[in-house]
Amino acid sequence: MKNAAFRKVSKIQGAWSDRDYRALLSIVGFEDDVEQMDAAELREMCLMSLNDLGSADAAKAVLTHLFPELEKGKIDQVSHDMIDDRSWEEYPDCLFHERFFSAYGLLRDAFNGTFASPTGVELEMTVTVEHVEDMVIFDESLHSSIVRLLANGQGDDALINRLYEDQIKGTWFPEAPGLVWQLKQLTDEGLTRQFSLVSSYFWLENFEQVDIFDVVSHADEES
Known part of the structure; x- marks a missing residue:
C-alpha cells in the first residue's frame, strides 16, 4: 500500500447541508422563514442562534439533530460533557464518532473555539496486488477490508490493534x-486501486510518517 496523501483536518467537507441547518434552526425555535435563505445566510443564522443559546444548550440542540436514536437524558449528559471531552474519540460506540466530529466542528465555529478542536485525517492511498482476484475483498466488504489493511500497517501496540484485535x-x-x-474508491486499474477516506487522527496518526508498506487484509465472511 502507498500513502499518496495525508492531511490533517478539523472538519469534513459537506458534513452540514442546508437541510441540516434548517432542521437545527427549527430545533432552536427560530421562527423566521428559512426557506428563502441562501446557503450562506442559513449557516450564519444557525451559528448565531447556537451562540445565543450558550454552549451546553447549543450542544444539546446539535446532538438532538444528529442523534435521534439517543434518549433525551443521554443527550443532556453528553452535551454538558462536550466542552471538556473528546467525544469523537472517546464515546463508547465508535459508530457515533463521525457525527461527533462534525458536531464539534460546527460548535467551534459558533463559539469561536470553546469546544475541543477535533483532529481528523484525509487519507488517499493506493493499493497494489499481485493478482486481480486479491482485490475481491474490497468488493465483498470494503470498510472491513480497508480497516484491517490500515491496522496491519501499524504495530501490534497501535491503539486500533489493541482495541479491535478480535x-x-x-x-x-x-x-x-x-x-x-467517507470511504470511496477513486480508481480501479486492475492490479491497482486508489481509495480516499476520512478518519480520526486518533486511529491513523502513525501514517503521517509512513509512505509505503506491505500488508495483508481479508474480507468479512457471511454468517
Whole structure:
C-alpha cells in the first residue's frame, strides 16, 4: 500500500447541508422563514442562534439533530460533557464518532473555539496486488477490508490493534464504518486501486510518517 496523501483536518467537507441547518434552526425555535435563505445566510443564522443559546444548550440542540436514536437524558449528559471531552474519540460506540466530529466542528465555529478542536485525517492511498482476484475483498466488504489493511500497517501496540484485535483477526467487523468515514474508491486499474477516506487522527496518526508498506487484509465472511 502507498500513502499518496495525508492531511490533517478539523472538519469534513459537506458534513452540514442546508437541510441540516434548517432542521437545527427549527430545533432552536427560530421562527423566521428559512426557506428563502441562501446557503450562506442559513449557516450564519444557525451559528448565531447556537451562540445565543450558550454552549451546553447549543450542544444539546446539535446532538438532538444528529442523534435521534439517543434518549433525551443521554443527550443532556453528553452535551454538558462536550466542552471538556473528546467525544469523537472517546464515546463508547465508535459508530457515533463521525457525527461527533462534525458536531464539534460546527460548535467551534459558533463559539469561536470553546469546544475541543477535533483532529481528523484525509487519507488517499493506493493499493497494489499481485493478482486481480486479491482485490475481491474490497468488493465483498470494503470498510472491513480497508480497516484491517490500515491496522496491519501499524504495530501490534497501535491503539486500533489493541482495541479491535478480535475483529481485525476475525471474520466480522461491524465497527469498521466507525473507524473510517467517507470511504470511496477513486480508481480501479486492475492490479491497482486508489481509495480516499476520512478518519480520526486518533486511529491513523502513525501514517503521517509512513509512505509505503506491505500488508495483508481479508474480507468479512457471511454468517
